[in-house]
Structure formats: C-alpha cells, structure tokens
Amino acid sequence: MSRRNKERRDAAPDEGGVALSRSAEDGIVGGVLAGFGNRFSVDPLLLRIGFVLLVFLTGGLALIAYVVAWVALPSEGSPGDRWLGVAPGGWKIAGGAALLALAALLAFRELGIWWSDALVWPLVLAAAGAALLWRQTYAPGRRGEARSPRRSDERPRGTRPALERRESGALYRGGFGVALVVGAAILFLYANGAFEAASDAALAALVAIIALGLILAPFLWRLGRNLAAERAGRIRSQERAEVAAHLHDSVLQTLALVQRRADDPREVASLARRQERELRAWLSGGGAAADGTGVAASLGRAAVEVEDSHGVPVDTVIVGDAPLDERGEAVVAAAREAMVNAAKFAPDAGPVALYGEFDDGRASVYVRDRGPGFDRDSVPPDRRGVRESIIGRMSRHGGSAEIRTAPGEGTEIRLEIPIGGKA
C-alpha cells in the first residue's frame, strides 16, 4: 500500500476507510487490484497472484470481471478524481484492456481451457453492457448541475454546451449498455436452444430476469445512494437549524442583556459566567445531565444558585454521577453551605472552586476559596453554619467533613460520604 493511500486511510477512519476506486498510483495495468488492496488492506501482490490463478481456473472469465471493474470503478489517482472517459487516455486504456482480454479469451479457447461458446460470449456482451450501465450510475457532475443559462438561440451555430454533450453521450452509452445486455440474453437463449423448446420457458424467464437485474441494478444503486445523500443533507440542515436556534435563545439573548446591564459589572460578569457554563454544557453534550435528577446535576444547580444569588463565580468541575438519595442530598446541602460561606466571606477573592467526584460508591466534594480564611477556635459558639450545616450534617449521614483553613490562606472544605447504596 502506498504511503499516500495509507495516509488517506488514516485520515478518514470514521468513514470506513478509503472508498473503493482504481488506484492509478499503485496500479500496474488499470489499478483495479491495487484499488481493492488499498480498500481492504490486502497486499496487491497477493491479489495479483490470486487473479492470475483465477484467470487460468476460469478459462479467462476473470479478465472480463477485471475489465468490468475497470470501467465501473472511479479513478482515484487521476487529477480531480476524474472518471474513465473524462480522464485523459481513459477510453484508450479501457479499449486496450478489452482487446487484451479478448486476446486472452481467444487464446484460452484455442488451448481448450474453455467453458462453452454459448456461455462465454453472451457473458462477455452482458459484462460490457453492465459495465457501461454501472458507469452511468457513477458518472459525476450531473446531479445539481445547472443547465447553461444561455438560450439555444443565443448560442453560436454548431456549438453545444458541455453538459448537453455529456448528457447525450451518457444517453447513447446507457442505451448501448442496455442493448448489449439484452443482446447477450438473446444470444444465450438462442445458443442454448431455448427459443425452440417450450420446456425451456423457465430458463428463458430466468435469463430475462437476470438481464433485467443487470439493467436495473445500477439505477437502483444510484437511487439508494441519492436517498442516502439526501438524508445526510437533511440531517446536516436540521443540525444547523438547531445550532442557530440555540445560539439565538442563549448567546444572543445574553448579549442583549449584557448591553442593557453594562453599568453593573458584577451582573455582567454573572451573566457571562452563566452563559459560559450553559454553552460549555451544551457543547459537551451535558445539557441533559444538567437537567437530570442525579447528585451531579443537583450539585451543579446548587453552584448556579449560589452564583446567581451572591454574584460570585463558581468554577465547577463534576466527574461521575450517583442517584440523589438521602446521603446525596446531605452532601449537596453541605457543599452549598460551604459555597455560600465562601461567597459571603470572600466575595472579592476570585472564583470559588467546586470539585465533585462521584465514583465507586463514594462521593468526594471539595469547595475552595482564596479568601482571608479564619481561625476555627475563634468562631463564636452561636455561629452554626460550619459546625452544624456542614460538619454535623455530614457526620449524621455517615460521612465526614474536613476543613483546612488559616488566616490569610483561604479555605478548603473537603466532604466525603459513601453514596449510591454501597455504604
């Protein structure tokens, strides 16, 4: 596999690797086997050896398949991924390959490695017709391409737009392909005497169905591809509309509020923080979690409430989640009290940091501020915020609260509790 194709495959891992196409870069004759090798990560040399064996085993019929693939598959290596017939030398290459395949078939016939004239020649015709029809299916630049705005009576005499020429050429090729497939079916039936015996009606019907399938398959294939492309386009359009609606409902509304409250820096900062948090949650797909009923959502809502009511930003990082049971409610209430204290006593010391981790049946919540800190022994006995609402609450529910603080060094409150019924 060439370096370029390997890079191409590595660059598009989500698309199922590189698309099946002829590799002009790695190919020796037409690049069909190299294209298959690149697509399915098989050494093209192995495919070539297998193909040569197959040619001898099938009496040359594999060559027909090769030519069909050559005509039907797009060229990858030519500039702009152009197709056979459009790419320079395309038809010469196809004609040369077809003649070489014919020569090989004649040689196999002379050597006696041969199925039957009644089978091989109709098969050759059918393959050629099917290849032309498949090429019609793959041919690019027809869908969505506007006709020339120039009216026919304004055109110089004797000239036709390229699109019109291409369409008429495609029509001829398609008609020729259908004629080849039908001719192959008739030839096969004639060579096998199906027209003479009524008992062979079943064979005639079978061959007719196969011929019809060969004719219709490319169009059904193209229809399927068009439907898939249309569906993908519709999904993209819906996603764009959703993004636009969300931006309008959130960011634009907030920007309008910011303009209106420009004289209140604290309010503006609070609005910006709220919007940032919401946007981050939406971008990371956490919108549903924020509306959820778990401990993580409840803790996040508590942080938002504190931020809104006290105008102090709260940097929130929450990892994992757990059901909101009695212990969950306790840890959320204790954390909320810690955040309120931080907002009340260190309003100008920057954002309050909230870190919550809910994993493996245990909840760990940290609330930290960079405020003035305090001396625990100097707290009056009638102040029950830290003592009861944090330490006492955690202890009553089987958890613990640890407070690290000192004057001038900020405060960190660490809450630990078994959670989620794994106590």
Add this chain to the structure above:
Amino acid sequence: MRGRQIDTVSLAAGLAIGALGALLMLDQADTIDLGFGWLGAATAAVLGVVLLVSGLEEARKARLQSATDTGGEP
C-alpha cells in the same frame, strides 16, 4: 547535451507488431501452425497493447501536467 527521449508508444507498438510479424513468419515456415483463432488472439493482443500503452502514456502526461500546474509533486 540532452539525450533523445524514447517514445514509449512507438516502442511498444514496434515490439508488438514485430512479434506479430515473427509469428507470421514462423507460420509461413511451418514451424508453428497459426490457426484463425490464434491469429485473432495475436491481432487483438497487438492492438490492445498499442492502445493500452498509448492511453497510459496519455494519462501519465496529464498527471505530470497537472502536477506542474499545481506546483505539487507528480
């Protein structure tokens, strides 16, 4: 001084037609028996080789031209 470039298409065509001529001469000399089937196969092969080499050469030149136009490697 720059040497003359080999015209690949002419070379391939010359070799293929030469091989066909050799086959015909061997047939005339009764060294081999070249029937209608073999003759058809040989003729188709000669034409096929000429067309194939010509097409491949044309595609190669187009690729080189495109690479020169875009400034990339061929």
